[in-house]
Amino acid sequence: MxxxxxxxxxxxxxxxxxxxxxxxxxxxxxxxxxxxxxxxxxxxxxxxxxxxxxxxxxxxxxxxxxxxxxxxxxxxxxxxxxxxxxxxxxxxxxxxxxxxxxxxxxxxxAFDEVEGAGPHMGFTQSICTIDHAEKCFEDFEALCAQPGPVIIGAMPGASCFGPAYEYTMILDAALRKRRLRSKVPITYVTAEPYIGHLGLDGVGDSKGIMEHEFRDHDIRWITNAKTTKVEQGRMYVDELDALGNVFKKHELAFRHSMMLPAFxxxxxxxxxxxxxxxxxxxxxxxxxxxxxxxxxxxxxxxxxxxxxxxxxxxxxxxxxxxxxxxxxxxxxxxxxxxxxxxxPTHKGTWQAICLADFGTTGAAFAAIPQIPPRDVNWFGSGKWVHLAKIAFEKYFMRKMRTGNSEPIYEKYVMKLIGFKRLQDRVLRTGPSN
Incomplete structure (x- = not known):
């Protein structure tokens, strides 16, 4: 045994x-x-x-x-x-x-790598744990009571960028539901070299789609951003050029900030x-x-x-x-x-399949394999992603309750994304003969 x-x-x-x-x-x-x-x-x-x-x-x-x-x-x-x-x-x-x-x-x-970061000993919120998310909600309620600037993004060394994009768009949707969006400027501050990089050097048209989403929702951004220090209501950011030199320093005010840390x-x-x-x-x-x-x-x-x-x-x-x-x-x-x-003979596929909710719509990508060059390099968006993310939550929670180890939903998502890729290609080029 x-x-x-x-x-x-x-x-x-x-x-x-x-x-x-x-x-x-x-x-x-x-x-x-x-x-x-x-x-x-x-x-x-x-x-x-x-x-x-x-x-x-x-x-x-x-x-x-x-x-x-x-x-x-x-x-x-x-x-x-x-x-x-x-x-x-x-x-x-x-x-x-x-x-x-x-x-x-x-x-x-690793909140300690940036002075003043983190929800307990610092001044930024997090959604990395349920306890952090509950504390972030308290801060969101305070924002709604006294609207002001918001900063969302990822600290230097971060690797999990998807939740930062999700929270940006979900916060935007939540503020619109409360009719407060016009009182809350939102800036996305990220270590990524461009919007939609995702730590993967982009997937498909992630750069174009995410820039369009941000522009459409009046969200400003700073990329190549090295956050150096956070104080109560103020964030200090060095914006670097392609060679890693500081070409602009930012001192940003905020009433609410959620910044993902490095791991x-x-x-x-x-x-x-x-x-x-x-x-x-x-x-x-x-x-x-x-x-x-x-x-x-x-x-x-x-x-x-x-x-x-x-x-x-x-x-x-x-x-x-x-x-x-x-x-x-x-x-x-x-x-x-x-x-x-x-x-041992078995290997993980290391395929990146992701559903990101944006509050009313969402974005999905497939990077197969995750590390380039890829056989599949696709990024798409639509309301179907929002619905699929809700379904995934319900499925996975049930899976953990029942102890089912079969990745049924994961196989379904692969098929769904395959269908959406085909649909996108037909819309661009027309049906093949």
Missing amino acids: AHIVVLGAGIGGLPAAYEARAKLGSEHRVTVINSVDYFQFVPSNPWVAVGWRSRDQVVLPIAPYLERKGIEFIGRPAESIDAASSTVRLRGGDSVSYDFLIITTGPKL KGVDAVAQVEGLCNPRGFVIVDEHQRSPKYPNIYSAGVCIAIPPVGPTPVPCGVPKTGFMIESMVTAIVHNLEEQLAGAQ
């Missing part, structure tokens, strides 16, 4: 545990360790931040659902990992031994010698396995992926839900092979 420990119970961790239980059989133990005792559907946080969702709609208690599947759960933070002895040490002094470890912790939020690896993982890169992200091979520790696998935001190219202000590469799903499935199949005495 082998003991498989999953460290982290987010969008990668819970599916990994469910899939391991379904695929590997009841003779093996599966244990999930998470720093909190609940699962949070992070993609819904932009809605929470404007009051369109409540906490109980996007959060689930973990233990009852895992227990139904015969999966053990420990709701305490991991303090350290002793990879040599295959042990996870927990806060409070206890330890858990494993035969195989799957690391799906997500990131550490790092969580401390317990980053401290393991030879496991991570200098930022604390887990180094994995093509089979999602650590080259140094063959019984450690990793998936999701916490793994190391190099940037697609140099940018004046550092930009990381996002890891989307579909991509994480493929990593998790590959890991479980590789564990099955290892338990049978064989070498």
Whole structure:
């Protein structure tokens, strides 16, 4: 009997545990360790931040659902990992031994890298966690009571740009519903070299479509933006040229600001010698396995992926839900092979499929593979994306309640995006003979 420990119970961790239980059989133990005792559907946080969702709609208690599947759960933070002895040490002094470890912790939020950033010790809001999103909603309500300038965007080194675009457009829609938009100037401040870069050097016509959306909704922007300091109601930004030189300094006033931080690896993982890169992200091979520790696998935001190219202000590469799903499935199949005495052969597809809600419409993209050159390089928009994102939320929450590990919806989204790509091509060129 082998003991498989999953460290982290987010969008990668819970599916990994469910899939391991379904695929590997009841003779093996599966244990999930998470720093909190609940699962949070992070993609819904932009809605929470404007009051369109409540906490109980996007959060689930973990233990009852895992227990139904015969999966053990420990709701305490991991303090350290002793990879040599295959042990996870927990806060409070206890330890858990494993035969195989799957690391799906997500990131550490590096607010400390910009003075004055963050919702607790600083002056900017965040939508990275449910707690942050609830605090952001409180600040949004204060904005509605006393309207003023808004700054939304991403700090230097950020890698997950999609939620910043979502929150910008959702905030715009929420303010229009309250008939306050004309009193709230919005500026998008981002480390990206251009609007629609997304940490991927663009996807299809993402630059043109997103610039059009911003112009159409009267949203100004500053790109190549290196935010250097934030004070109460004021943000300091250096705008760089293509060579990385400062050519303009901005001092921006705000009443409400949501800025996504750079990510790092969580401390317990980053401290393991030879496991991570200098930022604390887990180094994995093509089979999602650590080259140094063959019984450690990793998936999701916490793994190391190099940037697609140099940018004046550092930009990381996002890891989307579909991509994480493929990593998790590959890991479980590789564990099955290892338990049978064989070498791992399965690989994640690393395809970037994303749905971004804009309040009443939305944008979607497919980058296959994620790192250029690509076989598929498509970006589109429309009301269908808004509806698909709502459907995805309902589907995924049900999936976590039932413990279903089959990526049915993900396959459906691939087909839907394929249809929309074909439709866009026909509209541009006309039907083929």
